[in-house]
Amino acid sequence: MRSLILQTIAPVVLHLTLLFSMFLLIYGHNQPGGGFIAGLMTAVGIVLQWIAVDEEEGRRRFNWPYERIFLAGLALSTLTGVWGYIKGAYLKSSIYRFELPFIGDVELFTAFLFDVGVYGVVVGVVMCIFTNLCEEEAKDS
């Protein structure tokens, strides 16, 4: 599946997709987007990259602990829910306003944190399935 064109543009595409997925994640509460879409986009970006570059190269470059990523995502979402629990009911969302230097007013939605957890889970799981399958294929051939 290697091709020179793919290899050349893939890193660019990857960075663009990552950027775009971050955008989707952050703006999800106002625009189409959100954790799912962003997560899927990230995962698809990495997968494309992986397929584009050499098998070995892909494994070397993207050998991240995906199990931990999805576990961390799930934990984050669960804990956000527990925070809401403390506030009255499970998954009760709250909005916090911060004054940050240089940036100014920032609104932090606990729902946003929840969405970040979703993002982590989606990326982690899709990549986990993908890497495992790839490895199995590698063993096979």
Add this chain to the structure above:
Amino acid sequence: MNAFFPMFVVLPLAVGTFLFLVRKNRALQESVSLIALLANLIFAGVLLHATADGTIFVHRMGLWPFPYAIVLAADRLAATLLFLSSSIVGACAVFARSYLTDEQRKEAFHPLLHFLLMGMQGCFITGDLFNLFVFFEVMLMSTYALLGFYYNLDQLEMAFKYTCLNLIASALFLLGVSLLYAQVGTVNMADLAVKIKLLGPTPLMVVTALVFVFVFSVKAAIFPMHLWLPSAHSISPTPISAILAGVLVKVGIYSIIRCATLIFPAAFLILQPGLILLCLLTIAMGALGTLPQTSIKRILAYSTINQLGYIAFGVALLSQAGLAAAVFYIVGHAYLKSAMLLGAGLNQKLTGTVDLEEMGGMMGKAPFASLLMLVGFLSLAGFPPFTGFFAKLFVLQAGFAQGAILATGVALGFGVISLYYNFTTYQRYAWGTGGGEVGAAGAGIYGSVAFLSAFAVIFGIGAYWLFEWAQLVAAQLTNPELYIAAMRDLG
């Protein structure tokens, strides 16, 4: 108490996540798992106690108002099933501790077990139809992973078929939800109940109810949707079989009860003859299936279908007595069948097989194990003074009292087959001269089987308590207004 019961989902979820994180540290993993299950059981006990006075606890997710939020609700039925699931899963975890020998595979076992528990408990406490779908999927996904735990040829084939058949059920579920949403525009069960009552049993609503009957039939193994069950229950690792037979099929029955009493009572009245026919076919199918088998686990699997037919028959009578009988049957059968499947695992540990052809004379070789099995078989065959007898008796009484004499008579008649297969299975297992040497099994294995078997006796001799409780449950179920009011007022 209202604030307290999302724990039933959050605790297994958090624990499951944690257990997978610490999967390399087996001692920590096992002890945390068991402690968490114990805590879960205690929560369930507290909830059961608290619902005894008829209170229905309600928790609005995110404090959004009714009916817009996902509302969790626990009435007596839900609390009963929560207690059931946590105690059976607990016993199975203890059993698995000494039963599963392959250390490496245990890594994923406990986390998945907790996710399974989360899925089942999520189903029991949710008051929202779409959320029920989600938790069905949580539950199913865990079972997809757990069923074929060793992935030998048999398990692989079984897991593939199980997954395919259940995927169809999931698609049907979504069809049902979309039909309902199109008609009444809500997914909250209480809200659905109110609006469906206003709409009346239109033909489309009856079709919708039918779709849900088929969806839940897959889980409850009602003919013709039972096809996955025999293989899944007999091939999967024994602790999982026990949970499947004990609790998972009850999730299907639970959902049918909710549909029949809360969501579509009018449509179910129209569907009633068909339902009763399906129940009788289920009874027949289960009884028939046990006969040519040689594997104890497969016999038990078919017998589960048979018993589920009786339970569903109790529900399909759509009367308070029928519901009480069904609830009694659910509890009795859950403990009994999981005890027997664990018992089959115990014998597998002792003899290395579950095949009756290679077994025999267990009465002399392993007296205690065969005594435990005997209690189970007698109870399954519906002999006094065990739970099986009372369960069948109450269902039959309810049937006759309802005037469904022919159908009840047929249900009673299949008792003959049940008599036959239980006694011959016991004979082939405990009597005769076959079989080889008998090994040893750990105290955890014996203990968990004995613990679950004890309920067959306790709920037999003490049928009074359980039936009183079942009647309370049924009384609450036949008054769906209580459930609706609890959701609306507290929500």
Add this chain to the structure above:
Amino acid sequence: MVWILAMIIGVLVTVASYLIMQRRIIQVVLGMAVLSHAANLMIVASGWVGDGKAPIVPKTGGPLDPFAYVDPLPQAMVLTAIVISLAVTAFLLVLAFFTYRKFGTDDIDEIRRLKG
């Protein structure tokens, strides 16, 4: 519109059930994927009421006419369902992969060790 949506769903269900009844594992898995698409479409269809804008409310406040928008709830439910079906389909694929390899065949009729 209603009929066209319903017919698309019908066609998908037909194709899915046909595929599921075929002999090869891959056809079954493909059928499952088609079926999940059909199920998703059903939910979206259930919220369809005619013309409406995408459910993204404008910045400016003021009273809002819910009828100007399409129903957001089915969309949210479908989003959930899509992701679940992705997970399940992926798992089914892996399962099919192993079945295929261990049995050395992709003929469903030959994978029948567990009968009766």
Add this chain to the structure above:
Amino acid sequence: MDNTFIIVFFPFAAALIIPWFAERFRKHAAWFAMVAPVVSTWALFNLYSEWAAGGRQTFTRAIAWVPAANVEISFMVDGLSLMWGLLVAGMGALIVLYSHWYLHEHEALGRYYGFLIAFMGSMLGVVFSDHLISLFIFWELTSITSFFLIGFWSDRDASNYGATKAILITGSGGLAMLGGFLLLGDVAGEWRLSELVLMPDIASQVSLGVFLLIILGAATKSAQWPFHIWLPNAMEAPTPISAFLHSATMVKAGIYLLSRFYPILGAHPAWGYVVTGFGMTTMIAGGLLSLRAYDLKAILAYGTISQLGLIVTFLGYGGKGAIIGATLHLYNHAAAKAAMFMTVGIIDHEAGTRDVRLLGNLKKLMPKTHVLAVIAALSLIGIPPMGGFITKEMLYEVSLHPGGPGNWSWFWPYLTVFAGVFTALYHLRFLSEPYWQAAEGEAPKHPHDPPMGMLAAPAILVLLALAFGLAPGLIENAIVAPAASATLGGGAKVELHLALWHGVNLPLIMSVITMALGLALYFGFAHVKTVLDACARIWGKAPAPDRIYDGFVNWLRNGTWEILLLIQDGNLRRYMRWMFVLPTIAVLYLVWRMEWGANVFPKGFAGASFLLVVIALMIAGAALATALFRRRVPAILALGTMGYGIAGLFLLLKAPDLALTQIMVESASVVLFLLVFYYLPELKPVPSSAAKKIRDWGIAIGLGVCTTLVMAAAMNTHKFRTIADYFMRTSKPVAGFKNVVNAIIVDYRGYDTLGEITVLVIAGIAVYALMRLVGEMKCDH
């Protein structure tokens, strides 16, 4: 504690601990077991005096078990239950005594005595039960304990066969009886026998079905033709068990039931025909079969069947005389038959066989046993001065003045004489072949008389039979008369004046005729046997009950496989067809049967745009292509195309989030599909016949059409404002989201999302476990 409870529950309590003692003190196991019948008997005497002191009034004791469901354990004390109680408990003590010598020390004594005592408790429970459900519970307990006692030598195939047969037939009868009881309880609104007896017109309310169900319970238990077949096979049990269960007590439970229900159902129009019919058939069949048997126990078993038939006949005929006669005969038969069984046990024990062809001249070898056997047999034949003579005379007397219905009175004396001749014949055979004649073969052991202890129990029984004959006054009005009175019901007064000699009258002449005929046939037995054998050859071709039973059980075991395979043949495709076809049929049936009214379906294609039609065609085309492409990769790509088409449709339906997600999901899944299937070798294509294709398309189109219709109707039925309005209104001001869909996902219904990501995580773990933990997955073929 109340005596009734001690009588019934003490044996159960004892049965739980006896095994422990019996296994530890093997030499003295019987004496531990003996405690239970002795205590029960003692309590029975107390109860008897209590009852006698209270003016012989019926009284009841009850423990509520599940009151809400009409389940209680309650006991009724009257003449009938007291008589039966004494019979059961007294016989229990003798059987334990006998077992002490009969069983070897190395056998499973704990199990034996445990079940034996539990059986005794169950039987006492049956005869004292007042409540229908209570009666049924103890009834079933006798079946279970009998199952274990028959199968005591569990390593013998014949024991297993006999045990299964017994439990299947008596258990089925029990189920029928339960059905009858439940319906009777519903009809009468009353579940206590003591109350039912007092309801005057209850029999007329009971339907024939209910009546038959109850009778069926009695008939199976009491081995009435054609349900008698379990009894000969039950003789595989140790002999004390045969003596106790299969001659003296359990097989008589059916008779007890009939006696108990006589005041309730006796007035039912079918009673006479059904019960008498059962009895007569059984009597004749049992007698004939007994003549052809060679196993001593089988001879006795068929004899028992025949005698039970006789008693049932009289119960069926009804009337005061018949009831008294039946009660008397029952008592006499229990004592004598048990004694005979015990002598057979002794022979078996000492000679190692029960085959009459191998036994002979035992009169000389085992003189003491011989005496006991002769007295017991003569008692049943009805020779004075044994008790059997009195009952036989009584039966003849009754047969001359039958009080029952119908124009069949002329028939009765002949029938009774006929029964008497049979009885004489097979009992003479029982005596002559092992004791008096020479053996045809060789017995495995050289027989001799057993130790005195082993003779004690049969001796006591024989003495009872003698005592009853010589001094009937001992029990006639103390025990038998109250029992008959209770059977007759309605406070009937029964006074008995039994005597051995009451002058030359018609019954005596009948007795003499009977004896003469019996002896004549006995001496001409060779001819009788030829006739019988000829009959058996003809009969052998008929579907005898035994053959039907074996065929049925064989079918259960072996014939059901084919039927099961019709549904559960392991083929996923067939499963799918079941799951598609039946729901489709159900929905179509509803569509057909229900009134759908107008305006259910939308009219026309309002709102359809050109773009929509194009996308729809694209989706449909891609879907069809997925189905029709034979090769994998094009099919997967077609699936992808379809997915993108659906994304376009989502966009058209104003669901941008969905469209985006759909595109991403589709990309990811196409990659996964390709990854999995691209590398796998393309296997040989599997062709499918045209007919199957048409069938599959037919099923698929049926399902598709159903879905289309239902969805179209649903989409046309928006009756309520959806709850989504709330989300639209509050999304921005309350939740802070402009994208309402996202607001629902992460906030309003975040709980769903939590479940959903859990599903994802589980899928991840599952794949991880599959790949990492399962290890090498090489092809097994």
